[in-house]
Amino acid sequence: DVKVTQSSRYLVKRTGEKVFLECVQDMDHENMFWYRQDPGLGLRLIYFSYDVKMKEKGDIPEGYSVSREKKERFSLILESASTNQTSMYLCASSPLRTGSHGYTFGSGTRLTVV
Amino acid sequence: DAKTTQPTSMDCAEGRAANLPCNHSTISGNEYVYWYRQIHSQGPQYIIHGLKNNETNEMASLIITEDRKSSTLILPHATLRDTAVYYCIVRVANTGTASKLTFGTGTRLQVTL
Numbered sequence: 001d002v003k004v005t006q007s008s009r010y011l012v013k014r015t016g017e018k019v020f021l022e023c024v025q026d027m028d029h030e031n032m033f034w035y036r037q038d039p040g041l042g043l044r045l046i047y048f049s050y051d052v053k054m055k056e057k058g059d060i061p062e063g064y065s066v067s068r069e070k071k072e073r074f075s076l077i078l079e080s081a082s083t084n085q086t087s088m089y090l091c092a093s094s095p096l097r098t099g100s101h102g103y104t105f106g107s108g109t110r111l112t113v114v
Numbered sequence: 115d116a117k118t119t120q121p122t123s124m125d126c127a128e129g130r131a132a133n134l135p136c137n138h139s140t141i142s143g144n145e146y147v148y149w150y151r152q153i154h155s156q157g158p159q160y161i162i163h164g165l166k167n168n169e170t171n172e173m174a175s176l177i178i179t180e181d182r183k184s185s186t187l188i189l190p191h192a193t194l195r196d197t198a199v200y201y202c203i204v205r206v207a208n209t210g211t212a213s214k215l216t217f218g219t220g221t222r223l224q225v226t227l
Binding site (some may be wrong): 092 | 158
């Protein structure tokens with residue numbers, strides 16, 4: 001079964017800490033995405049990548065950065081975590097030409113910043 | 115990508131068909147209609163997509179009106195496990211680039227006994 005795996009299901013960090021959220025996919029997909037999900041706001045795109053070392057800003061990139069050193073891994077970095085970054089973070093991947101399978105999402109990381 | 119409008123919530127009795135509507139009146143000719151669902155505390159899951167013909171797979175059927183301004187996702191025999199938030203999204207497919215999915219707030223479907 002194809003998978004997108006996020007390293008942590010739950011995470012608690014302190015304000016000001018540098019936080020790394022890891023995502024790995026085993027489908028050889030070119031595209032990878034990071035979303036955050038908050039009540040009443042739905043899913044919002046933070047960053048995405050269409051190739052190794054390539055990245056594009058999504059709708060809400062402020063306060064975040066990303067890294068894609070290998071095709072299968074896409075990391076989201078919170079340089080200095082703040083309480084307003086408490087959220088559910090979802091990683092997704094898709095092939096370059098999105099066909100019948102669309103996007104595949106991970107199970108999410110619920111991050112709490114205290 | 116075109117904007118979509120969905121009801122905030124719907125109820126359905128278990129075993130009955132669940133019909134979830136979506137309006138996308140500004141859809142362009144090369145935009146597909148995609149449906150995803152998100153069960154509580156999980157990531158969204160792809161259900162089905164279509165361009166202008168009706169589509170069916172093991173999960174659901176998608177009915178797109180002739181003018182393509184609206185569509186309906188049909189779960190033929192809803193079960194309690196179909197309780198989820200359902201998202202209707204329109205976007206260009208097979209672009210060859212990382213075209214992003216833009217999610218609205220979706221329809222919260224509650225299946226009851």
